Amino acid sequence: MHDRLDISMRANHVLFAVLMGVGLICVALAVAMDDMFYLRLGTEALILGGLALSVDILLGFGGLLSLGQALYFGIGAYVSALVLREVPSFWLAMGTATTASLIAGILGGLIANRVRGVYFALITFGMAQVVAKVVYNTRELGASDGLIGVPVLEIPLGIVTVSAGNPAGFFMLTLAVVIALYAAVAYMFTTPFGRVVIALKANEKRVPFLGYNTWAPRMVCYVVAAVVAGIAGALYPMLRGFVSPELMFFASSGNAVIMVVLGGVGTLIGALYGAVLLTFLKSIVGSYTEHHLIAIGVVFIGAILFMPKGVVGVVKPWLERRLTQSETSSASSGDRTSGENS
Amino acid sequence: MKPILQTSDLSIAFGGLKAVDSISLSAVPHEITTLIGPNGAGKTTLFNLISGALKPNSGKVYLDGKDVTRFGPAQLQQVGLARSFQITNLFFEMTVRENLRLAAQILEPVSHAFRPLRRTGRAAQKVDELIERFELQGKMHEQVGYLSHGEQRRLEIAMCLACEPKVLMLDEPTQGMSHADTDETEELIRSLTDTVSILLIEHDIGIVMSVSDHVIVMHQGQKIADGSPAEVRANPAVQAAYFGHG
Numbered sequence: 001m002h003d004r005l006d007i008s009m010r011a012n013h014v015l016f017a018v019l020m021g022v023g024l025i026c027v028a029l030a031v032a033m034d035d036m037f038y039l040r041l042g043t044e045a046l047i048l049g050g051l052a053l054s055v056d057i058l059l060g061f062g063g064l065l066s067l068g069q070a071l072y073f074g075i076g077a078y079v080s081a082l083v084l085r086e087v088p089s090f091w092l093a094m095g096t097a098t099t100a101s102l103i104a105g106i107l108g109g110l111i112a113n114r115v116r117g118v119y120f121a122l123i124t125f126g127m128a129q130v131v132a133k134v135v136y137n138t139r140e141l142g143a144s145d146g147l148i149g150v151p152v153l154e155i156p157l158g159i160v161t162v163s164a165g166n167p168a169g170f171f172m173l174t175l176a177v178v179i180a181l182y183a184a185v186a187y188m189f190t191t192p193f194g195r196v197v198i199a200l201k202a203n204e205k206r207v208p209f210l211g212y213n214t215w216a217p218r219m220v221c222y223v224v225a226a227v228v229a230g231i232a233g234a235l236y237p238m239l240r241g242f243v244s245p246e247l248m249f250f251a252s253s254g255n256a257v258i259m260v261v262l263g264g265v266g267t268l269i270g271a272l273y274g275a276v277l278l279t280f281l282k283s284i285v286g287s288y289t290e291h292h293l294i295a296i297g298v299v300f301i302g303a304i305l306f307m308p309k310g311v312v313g314v315v316k317p318w319l320e321r322r323l324t325q326s327e328t329s330s331a332s333s334g335d336r337t338s339g340e341n342s
Numbered sequence: 343m344k345p346i347l348q349t350s351d352l353s354i355a356f357g358g359l360k361a362v363d364s365i366s367l368s369a370v371p372h373e374i375t376t377l378i379g380p381n382g383a384g385k386t387t388l389f390n391l392i393s394g395a396l397k398p399n400s401g402k403v404y405l406d407g408k409d410v411t412r413f414g415p416a417q418l419q420q421v422g423l424a425r426s427f428q429i430t431n432l433f434f435e436m437t438v439r440e441n442l443r444l445a446a447q448i449l450e451p452v453s454h455a456f457r458p459l460r461r462t463g464r465a466a467q468k469v470d471e472l473i474e475r476f477e478l479q480g481k482m483h484e485q486v487g488y489l490s491h492g493e494q495r496r497l498e499i500a501m502c503l504a505c506e507p508k509v510l511m512l513d514e515p516t517q518g519m520s521h522a523d524t525d526e527t528e529e530l531i532r533s534l535t536d537t538v539s540i541l542l543i544e545h546d547i548g549i550v551m552s553v554s555d556h557v558i559v560m561h562q563g564q565k566i567a568d569g570s571p572a573e574v575r576a577n578p579a580v581q582a583a584y585f586g587h588g
Contacts, residue, residue, distance in 0.1 A: 195459070
């Protein structure tokens with residue numbers, strides 16, 4: 001018999017598999033119908049999903065609302081673009097973007113982790129705005145125009161070479177990166193370390209009396225979130241061929257928070273569902289009216305009122321019950337447990 | 343016998359109020375030392391000073407002969423001092439086993455922090471042992487928030503034992519319990535002394551007299567008596583503090 005937290009994580013994995021399955025079917029359809037637009041939109045949704053995943057690490061597990069997570073996404077994107085313009089190497093770009101977001105995450109974490117709650121939200125917001133404005137006013141970084149002219153990448157992956165210009169190929173590559181990010185983060189939260197982070201969110205005051213440092217786990221969480229955002233960001237210029245300061249602005253950070261809330265806070269997979277929903281919704285509504293933000297706002301309010309636990313929250317309790325039942329009925333381990341059902 | 347826990351002239355004042363006023367006490371290994379005193383006597387404040395939740399203005403705390411006055415709660419825990427809380431302080435959304443697992447994983451080395459949770463090993467063993475000892479088998483997959491008050495209080499003690507402390511500080515463990523639960527808890531506390539030394543805050547004089555090896559009486563931040571339960575009961579200053587004459 002597993003712990004509830006393990007069951008909950010397994011339910012996330014099932015929903016992840018569902019999303020991947022549906023995603024792959026859609027890709028097959030798109031390729032069959034020779035579609036470019038939706039494949040690239042799907043790739044963008046996945047990349048933004050990486051940013052949303054990063055927000056959920058902090059919000060859903062650390063209990064920290066970051067309103068500036070796009071900072072690390074932007075750093076990843078800019079570093080990747082700068083590298084690619086000089087040396088068109090996928091691995092070099094990913095490596096430097098990861099390192100840069102790691103360093104930025106440590107610096108940002110040292111500042112932001114001094115405070116909690118509203119102050120944490122404000123500091124993260126402030127840090128992102130400051131850096132975004134600096135980038136916006138730095139000619140060497142393209143100032144308000146951003147950096148253009150990122151070449152179309154040929155990405156050698158051992159046996160095959162994927163071109164970033166090939167929508168289906170690059171979609172699959174992005175998918176692989178997002179799967180790796182999700183798997184790494186999900187694993188982290190099932191370890192003893194992850195349990196301490198979850199405990200910190202639930203009852204911060206008690207944790208030191210169990211012998212645990214409270215600063216270090218938060219710091220690790222923050223840095224991991226920064227790196228996840230940075231890696232996702234590094235893919236962005238490969239897809240779009242440019243980066244702009246808007247990537248770091250509050251709209252990006254805010255959108256990522258909306259994605260997480262829409263998909264389901266604290267589920268990891270909700271971030272990806274939210275990203276897919278919001279990206280496609282924006283694009284579809286945007287093709288009818290330029291006031292698509294009104295529609296997004298209405299959807300967001302509706303989601304909060306009627307699905308407070310997000311899209312994932314609608315099916316997850318049912319899924320958890322099923323997983324618990326199937327486990328209790330096939331339980332052959334030595335656990336003695338009265339047949340509880342929650 | 344060499345004391346396991348000792349304080350010397352421990353004091354803290356909040357504004358003009360001397361909440362704890364140069365308290366010196368010592369607890370002997372494998373004994374139960376009980377702090378009693380009227381409400382507001384400073385018992386919980388003294389607990390907070392010893393357990394690192396508050397820093398004293400002056401005085402020292404020694405654990406097993408080592409000066410731990412400036413240690414924070416986490417450090418104190420690691421050198422063998424655990425405490426419970428007067429108001430149940432657990433992780434209510436987690437299950438009983440998840441709570442215990444969280445407390446017990448401190449037994450494993452830090453290098454295991456990023457390994458999968460193991461079904462075997464010291465932490466897992468400890469959890470099984472505590473579930474059995476505290477008779478929580480039927481409840482281990484229930485969220486703590488849904489347990490009865492008595493069960494929560496018992497889990498509170500179990501959590502403290504998970505790290506295998508040398509000294510266990512219990513702040514009113516029977517607070518709000520039914521008579522049956524109180525008797526059971528009393529029994530349990532007594533059975534713990536084979537592995538730990540206990541510093542107890544207790545209001546129920548019946549329990550104090552039957553369970554304690556040593557009683558310390560506090561009144562308005564000061565220690566007014568110190569001795570065996572019988573000695574303390576006979577002390578006129580104690581009677582005055584409790585019944586208010588003099």
